[in-house]
Amino acid sequence: MTDLVTTGPEGDLPGKPTSVSRTTLSHIMTAGDTNLLGTVHGGVIMKLVDDAAGAVAGRHSGGPAVTASMDEMAFLEPVRVGDLVHVKAQVNWTGRSSMEIGVRVLAERWNESTPATQVGSAYLVFAAVDENGKPRPVPPVIPETERDKRRYQEAQIRRTHRLARRRAIKELREQGAVGGAED
């Protein structure tokens, strides 16, 4: 099992517990949010996901942070006009200047008194930046609950895969193995 790291690589920033930056963004879907089928456009949900993750990243890192990547965005159920959508976000993992933010999207159906349904999820990497847009160190996150600890460990696996994928693609391009002009 992977060890949890609760001090930064430079060891100079105190850790912050997951709960201090965890956030929920709630929004009622309107007719302007729909696609051709009349359900909510995926891009509307992705914007809310990015907004909620950005709020968490800013709160955790104590300053500006930019979206570096969004992956594994899953849409599990359609969202409808009138639904009350809750976007729940938390820091799953921190590196030197980057943070993985995990997001769950829940919908309370406007015409049903049933518990909220999970309609989506995503993982985003945010980089904390300084006033010149250059990466700056972030406080290490301190996972608190068993669930936080599991999410931390899973995020480390995704981080390893992202780095390996980027490295492999970079090497392939440098070898010039795939020819042809760009579209």
Ligand SMILES: CC(C)(COP(=O)(O)OP(=O)(O)OC[C@H]1O[C@@H](n2cnc3c(N)ncnc32)[C@H](O)[C@@H]1OP(=O)(O)O)[C@@H](O)C(=O)NCCC(=O)NCCS
């Ligand atoms: C994200 C950004 C700040 C990274 O800058 P950089 O000069 O490449 O800096 P680094 O290579 O040191 O990366 C900084 C951190 O981000 C991570 N990172 C960078 N690109 C990433 C990507 N595509 N996916 C995941 N993580 C990424 C790095 O692993 C590093 O993490 P660490 O410090 O915890 O080890 C820069 O690419 C940027 O400004 N991008 C545009 C962001 C933006 O405008 N977003 C909104 C889109 S409209």
